[in-house]
Amino acid sequence: MTTAKTTGAATLTDGVRAEATIDLAALRGNLAALRERVGAATVMATVKADAYGHGAVRCAREAVAAGIGWLGTALPQEALALRAAGIRPDQARIVCWLWTPGGPWREALLADVDVSVSGQWALDELLAAVRTTGVPARVHLKADTGLGRNGCQPHDWPELVAAARRAEAEGMLTVVGVWSHFAAADEPGHPSIQAQLDAFREALAHAEAAGLRPEVRHLANSPATLLLPQSHYDLVRTGLAMYGLSPVPEVGAPADFGLRPVMALTARLALVKHVPGGHGVSYGHHYTTPGPTTLGLVPVGYGDGIPRHASGAGPVQIAGKWRTVAGRVAMDQFVVDLGGDTPAVGDEVLLFGNGERGEPTAEDWGRAAGTIAYEIVTRIGARVPRRYLGGIADEPQPGGPLAQGVPAAQSFAPGTPTPDVLAPGVLAPDVLAPGGGLVGGALVDGALG
Numbered sequence: 001m002t003t004a005k006t007t008g009a010a011t012l013t014d015g016v017r018a019e020a021t022i023d024l025a026a027l028r029g030n031l032a033a034l035r036e037r038v039g040a041a042t043v044m045a046t047v048k049a050d051a052y053g054h055g056a057v058r059c060a061r062e063a064v065a066a067g068i069g070w071l072g073t074a075l076p077q078e079a080l081a082l083r084a085a086g087i088r089p090d091q092a093r094i095v096c097w098l099w100t101p102g103g104p105w106r107e108a109l110l111a112d113v114d115v116s117v118s119g120q121w122a123l124d125e126l127l128a129a130v131r132t133t134g135v136p137a138r139v140h141l142k143a144d145t146g147l148g149r150n151g152c153q154p155h156d157w158p159e160l161v162a163a164a165r166r167a168e169a170e171g172m173l174t175v176v177g178v179w180s181h182f183a184a185a186d187e188p189g190h191p192s193i194q195a196q197l198d199a200f201r202e203a204l205a206h207a208e209a210a211g212l213r214p215e216v217r218h219l220a221n222s223p224a225t226l227l228l229p230q231s232h233y234d235l236v237r238t239g240l241a242m243y244g245l246s247p248v249p250e251v252g253a254p255a256d257f258g259l260r261p262v263m264a265l266t267a268r269l270a271l272v273k274h275v276p277g278g279h280g281v282s283y284g285h286h287y288t289t290p291g292p293t294t295l296g297l298v299p300v301g302y303g304d305g306i307p308r309h310a311s312g313a314g315p316v317q318i319a320g321k322w323r324t325v326a327g328r329v330a331m332d333q334f335v336v337d338l339g340g341d342t343p344a345v346g347d348e349v350l351l352f353g354n355g356e357r358g359e360p361t362a363e364d365w366g367r368a369a370g371t372i373a374y375e376i377v378t379r380i381g382a383r384v385p386r387r388y389l390g391g392i393a394d395e396p397q398p399g400g401p402l403a404q405g406v407p408a409a410q411s412f413a414p415g416t417p418t419p420d421v422l423a424p425g426v427l428a429p430d431v432l433a434p435g436g437g438l439v440g441g442a443l444v445d446g447a448l449g
Contacts, residue, residue: 011266012348018267018300018384022054025390026260026354028066030242033258034225041232042216044070044095046239048078053305053378054243054263055386057085058393063242064092065393072237074098076108076115083111095140095177098150105129114138114176118150123163130172139164140177140216141207145199146192147183157203161210168212177235178207179218185231186223186248197231222247226257244354245373249363254354261361263377264353265384269318269345271297272338281335282327286312294338295326298349303331305379306351313368315360317350319343322360352376 013019035043045063047056060071060082071087071094073079079096087094089112096108097116106129108115117123117139130137141164144151152160167173180200184190200219207214217233222241224231226248240247244261246254254261277291289295296318302308306329314325316336323336336349350359362373369376 012268013387016268016385017270018265018304019387020053020380020384021264021266021387021389022058023260023262023264023354023389024058024062024392026244026262027054027059027062027242028392030244030259030262031063031066031068031238034236034238034241037257038220038225038229038232038236041220042070042235043068044072044218044235044237045242046072046237047082048072048074048239049378052239052243052374053380055388056082057087058386058388058391060087060092061085061393062391069093070095070235072097072239076104076113079113080104080107080111083113093138097140097142101125106133109133109135109137112138114140116140116142116150116177116179117160117164118142118144118152119156120160120163123160123167127167127172136171137173138176139173140179140218141175141212141214143178143180143200143203145180145196145203145219147181147196149181151180154199154203157206158210161207161212165210165212175207175212176215177218178204178212178214179216182219182221182224182231185221185228188227188248188251193228227251240374243377245362245377247374249373253363261352261354263362263380264359265351265380266353267298267300267349267351269296269343269347269349270299270333271295272342272345280327281337282311282330284328287327287335287337289337293340294342296323296336296338296343296349297333298336298351299333300351300384301330301332301334303381304383305381306334307365307369307371307376307379309371310365310369314351315364315368317357317359319347320358 031043031045045068047060050056051059056078064087069092071082071092073094073096075098076096079094082094093114095114095116099122101121105126109129110133115126115137117126126137141160142151143157144153164175168175182196184192204217216235218235218237219233220228220231220236222239225236225238225241241259244254244259246252246257272294274294275289277289279289281287281295300306308329311325311328316323323338326335326337352362352365353359355361362376365376366373
């Protein structure tokens with residue numbers, strides 16, 4: 001089994017309050033391990049939500065450099081930002097699957113983005129954009145096989161398939177994919193798993209009987225990629241696993257699947273002080289010092305994505321020792337009880353990493369906050385800069401060659417509004433950030449929370 005490699009420990013950049021280091025060598029290694037696991041199936045790198053907080057443009061480019069030919073996003077704005085950053089159609093297919101009425105169908109077609117359709121309303125809007133642009137669409141039809149979220153219900157599936165087949169016969173689109181999503185692939189033995197496998201086979205059979213010949217059939221998310229080989233079909237959509245976190249921690253840790261966590265979050269002590277016993281700490285005095293001690297101030301808080309639900313429980317490592325958040329996490333800071341130790345102001349506080357130095361992991365923070373590791377890394381916000389290590393891809397170059405009609409980002413000075421070609425329906429990007437990525441709800445070289 002391939003095991004992801006890492007660039008090793010990274011120290012905090014001088015003068016920085018806090019930063020997230022992103023180990024791109026580990027990212028590539030994780031993708032290699034996942035490719036090995038799925039055999040003949042193809043791996044999609046899912047980079048929605050700013051690549052789960054890791055930085056969509058940088059992670060997408062690294063995945064492409066590592067040989068990944070499919071990228072997945074939730075929002076069309078995310079897909080358009082990747083194209084605007086220079087990821088060309090000949091380098092990677094990009095699929096986006098979460099649409100609302102009035103969305104940027106036209107812009108997606110012009111940027112050669114694959115679109116997901118879950119209902120007749122979406123197909124109607126897409127076909128209107130095809131007529132306007134003259135660009136045939138690449139469509140993935142999504143079936144709701146039991147998750148109850150997006151996707152077409154079985155009783156509506158025949159009508160949607162028939163309409164898509166008619167449009168395909170007219171040359172307006174190609175149905176390149178049929179897909180669905182699991183509800184409980186992270187719970188081995190859950191009865192919904194087999195039910196969804198059966199429902200997906202039925203949806204596929206109906207589509208094929210209607211004359212559709214999809215290029216890719218895809219059902220597996222990260223947990224299914226690791227645990228359900230019968231769900232792999234032609235394409236697997238890897239999300240959390242590519243970032244080196246286990247989507248099934250009850251089954252195995254990342255190392256058990258040949259994975260290494262990609263993100264480490266580090267801060268710098270802003271203050272160390274002696275206080276007497278009985279001293280209240282942070283809002284509401286939910287923690288009171290049991291005796292004379294030292295307190296350390298860590299200058300990150302829920303404004304940076306540190307979960308307030310981890311108040312009194314979130315772990316950190318300082319000078320090789322685990323400490324716990326004392327009292328409430330505030331917007332910009334939290335406090336730890338150092339038990340009389342006196343580390344220097346400016347010393348590093350390792351909130352989470354890959355665990356190889358004995359530090360907490362994102363999974364540890366998930367347990368402390370009563371949530372999942374997915375949320376811990378994804379919520380790290382724009383105030384925390386990302387530093388990338390071990391990359392092989394070229395630096396992002398906004399404004400690379402794009403499909404017809406989509407503007408090159410480099411054509412506009414930093415801070416200027418983007419052109420109207422991205423409207424209507426494009427909520428972002430709004431402006432271009434100095435040095436590259438797009439901001440205003442899009443991507444700033446890995447800095448969206």
